[in-house]
Amino acid sequence: MLGLKFETATSWVEVARNGLQQVLTDHAFAEQKAASNAVSIIINYSEETDLVRAMSDIAIEEMEHFKMVHEFMVERGMVLGREQTNDYAKHLHTYFKKTKDRTDALIQRLLIAALIEARSCERFKVFSENIEDENLSEFYRDLMVSEANHYTVFLGFARKFQDRKVVDQKWEGLLAYEAEFMKNRGTSAKVHG
Numbered sequence: 001m002l003g004l005k006f007e008t009a010t011s012w013v014e015v016a017r018n019g020l021q022q023v024l025t026d027h028a029f030a031e032q033k034a035a036s037n038a039v040s041i042i043i044n045y046s047e048e049t050d051l052v053r054a055m056s057d058i059a060i061e062e063m064e065h066f067k068m069v070h071e072f073m074v075e076r077g078m079v080l081g082r083e084q085t086n087d088y089a090k091h092l093h094t095y096f097k098k099t100k101d102r103t104d105a106l107i108q109r110l111l112i113a114a115l116i117e118a119r120s121c122e123r124f125k126v127f128s129e130n131i132e133d134e135n136l137s138e139f140y141r142d143l144m145v146s147e148a149n150h151y152t153v154f155l156g157f158a159r160k161f162q163d164r165k166v167v168d169q170k171w172e173g174l175l176a177y178e179a180e181f182m183k184n185r186g187t188s189a190k191v192h193g
Helices: 011-018 020-044 049-075 087-093 102-130 134-161 164-182
Strands: none
Touching: 011 020, 011 102, 020 049, 020 102, 049 134, 087 102, 087 164, 102 134, 102 164, 134 164
């Protein structure tokens, strides 16, 4: 369903479990960045009413997820750590050449956001299915559904604003690019690490 070209090995779950506080901190900030991205799209494409509505919903939901992750940490006696750089997202942004064309720039942002949501969904699925902690498993299973919904929203809007064949070609290229990068991941306690 997600179209990802590389699957996360279950060995990542052990890395994540052993660095749970780091994973949760990374996850919390990823949710905050996703909310910020949605708000930024609203600011830059405010004339697109349907897009603004969808991004408003996503921004609110992502901040709710931030709060949920933070509360989950507090309940377990953890403190939200400091934000760290997200080399995964930075790497995805290097795939596309910078453009001054507003539509192309929007398509790029939507496709990158769709891929981040798809990979998060996949990681949450792997985590929820392979972690012994039932509360943690349920927590990530529930979040997995939201990530999948966000993925479809972003990809759907990309296909709305540009010819579907063109968008799908860009999407396939981005998926292949991401898959190559992910082959060397899975060793750090980060959502996309």
